[in-house]
Amino acid sequence: MAKLTIVFGILLIILGVIGYVYTGSAHPTALIPAGAGILFIIFGVFATSDNAKKRMLWMHVSVTVALLLFLSLIRADIDVIRLSRGVSFPYPAAVIEKSATSLLSLLYVLFCVRSFIAARRQRTLNPGA
Template sequence: MYKLTIVFGVLLLALGLGTYLGTGQQYPTSLIPAYFGLVLAVSGFLANTENTKKRMLWMHIAVTVGLLGFLGTAKSIYDEIKLLQGAYFKLPLAVQEKCAMSVLCLIFTVLCVRSFIAARKARLA
């Protein structure tokens, strides 16, 4: 699971840096997904250990960051739908970036929860 965490961290880093560079480095808030990605990537690297307790700790930290990333940007999914229907937003690229972050964080969180459930069932069996 740590590899998946690193992959999602890199995806969020690329999203944040790509948007920041794509906007001509005008909007530093477009780096927010990169910060979340950095935390995920570092958590993934630290979860790559034989120590079960440390691995569990870092993966729970990672899924918490993913959940917070989703909850903080969930409204943007609705905004993206409105944008596609023709609604006006001052910064449409910001809406798209937040929507992409929201979807990435949601997918990551769901995959982590599924993995946690499977690990608990395997431990109990």
């Protein structure tokens, strides 16, 4: 899961850079997903620890931050639907970028929850391991 966290961070950085370039490098706030991506890369690096407790800690921190990111941007998902139906927004690129960040965060959370459930099942099947 640490590798997935690093990949997720890289995807957020790419999204932020693309958004920044797409807006003509005029809106530095388009780089906000890139800042979050750097955090996730740091979380992923810390989660590569051999210590299981540290690994669990950093993975839980990363999934919590991703969940908060998703919840804070969920309105952008609704705005993208409105955008597709013809509603005008002052900065449509920002709406699309926020929605993409939200959906990427949701996917990451779902993958993490699936992994946490599998790890829990594995521990209950092999209590000595």
